[in-house]
Amino acid sequence: MLRVGALMAEWAAALGLAQAEVARWQRTGLLHDCLRDAPPEQLRGEAPAQFRELSDAVLHGPAAAERLADSIDAEMADAIRYHTLGYAGWDRLGCALFLADYLEPGRKWDPEGRAALRARVPGEFDAVLREVVAERLTRLISHGKPVRPESVAFWNRLAGAP
DSSP, X not given: OHHHHHHHHHHHHHTTOOHHHHHHHHHXXXXXXXXXXXXXXXXXXXXXXXXXXXXXXXXXXXXXXXXXXXXXXHHHHHHHHXXXXXXXXXXXXXXXXXXXXXXXXXXXXXXXXXXXXXXXXXXXXXXHXXXXXXXXXXXXXXXXXXXXXXXXXXXXXXXXXX
């Protein structure tokens, strides 16, 4: 969470956002995985009904957004809720969290590839976002896993679908 928060703050500052917004981006990164290690049965009880069938690995986002709802704004809640899935309704904050969570330097797989993508953000933010979403969807499909409607809608928005 610290690495994601640091990336979020770095990117927000590089985008020229006001200091309060940089802090907000960092806070979103710090909070996004606050329930990652909670027991899945607990998370299923806290998540909204439409998310209860998610796999254990991604259930923490919706549950965390619910738990934090009174202390964060709606945009932060959507960023946290959908950070593992993608969401067509996101503005830049949610997209940045999606990228930071995927590209943070602590990830063990493909560190060189991730570093190369990370180095292109924020200058090529939209291009990197499309590449990361395509990579994640390709990985799901190649492993025979279902793709959530939220993820498909997110890709379609990025691809310019009407």
